Amino acid sequence: MRRAFIAGNWKMYKTPTEAKAFARELRSALADVKDRDILVGVSFVNIAGVVEELKGSQIWVAAQNMYYEKEGAFTGEVSPVQLKDAGVTHVILGHSERRHIFGETDEMINKKVRAALDHGLLPILCVGELLEEREKGETEKVCKHQVVEAYKGLSREEALKVTIAYEPVWAIGTGKTATPEDANQVHAFIRKVLAELYDQDVAEKTCIQYGGSVKPENIDALMAQEHIDGALVGGASLKLDSFVRIVRFQ
Numbered sequence: 001m002r003r004a005f006i007a008g009n010w011k012m013y014k015t016p017t018e019a020k021a022f023a024r025e026l027r028s029a030l031a032d033v034k035d036r037d038i039l040v041g042v043s044f045v046n047i048a049g050v051v052e053e054l055k056g057s058q059i060w061v062a063a064q065n066m067y068y069e070k071e072g073a074f075t076g077e078v079s080p081v082q083l084k085d086a087g088v089t090h091v092i093l094g095h096s097e098r099r100h101i102f103g104e105t106d107e108m109i110n111k112k113v114r115a116a117l118d119h120g121l122l123p124i125l126c127v128g129e130l131l132e133e134r135e136k137g138e139t140e141k142v143c144k145h146q147v148v149e150a151y152k153g154l155s156r157e158e159a160l161k162v163t164i165a166y167e168p169v170w171a172i173g174t175g176k177t178a179t180p181e182d183a184n185q186v187h188a189f190i191r192k193v194l195a196e197l198y199d200q201d202v203a204e205k206t207c208i209q210y211g212g213s214v215k216p217e218n219i220d221a222l223m224a225q226e227h228i229d230g231a232l233v234g235g236a237s238l239k240l241d242s243f244v245r246i247v248r249f250q
């Protein structure tokens with residue numbers, strides 16, 4: 001009953017010129033794919049060009065971060081109102097690179113989720129444990145904490161607008177993927193957390209993507225798992241052939 005949702009996160013790759021050209025190629029290569037949701041998460045400077053190229057297509061455009069204030073003296077930041085006006089539909093929040101390189105806290109991420117929803121943007125909330133946390137058997141504890149904190153203050157209707165991306169940090173850009181079964185177990189656990197926070201219906205309707213070294217070779221096995229509804233793809237989303245193959249998972 002959950003629709004598949006494949007997202008590419010281009011991170012800090014591609015210039016505006018490259019991003020526009022790539023979006024054009026993607027649009028034509030995926031024109032016939034209508035039975036699943038597709039999104040690209042692009043750098044702020046690439047939003048305008050990519051939105052223009054994808055206008056009228058079924059591919060959504062996301063920002064990879066934002067600030068939680070509507071406007072103000074916040075030099076260097078980008079607001080939800082600006083993003084909405086620029087034509088993005090979604091915003092990736094709490095990515096592990098934001099948490100661990102830029103020091104984003106659960107409290108900031110919660111404010112960003114709140115602000116996104118207040119301004120009509122759909123959050124893709126990233127959660128996931130570090131290698132040392134996994135080794136200490138803390139995967140569930142960490143994911144639960146990140147989910148509970150990020151959803152603080154959200155109504156049931158708002159919760160239904162959030163997509164979760166489970167991204168074990170040790171699997172990001174390393175070539176190591178969680179086994180489909182291990183990932184599925186964590187996804188099932190996250191669904192249980194949502195059922196505790198809200199109800200079974202929210203748990204069952206929420207799209208939970210897996211992220212971390214997703215590639216053409218492992219997407220089919222990942223998507224075959226009951227609780228894996230999609231993917232947040234980094235490196236393999238930067239090349240046309242590999243992203244198209246991932247979107248066309250079987």
Ligand code: G3H
Nearest residue numbers: 009172173212213234235
């Ligand atoms: O947002 C995407 C993730 O960080 C995964 O990146 O596919 O390069 O491992 P990756």
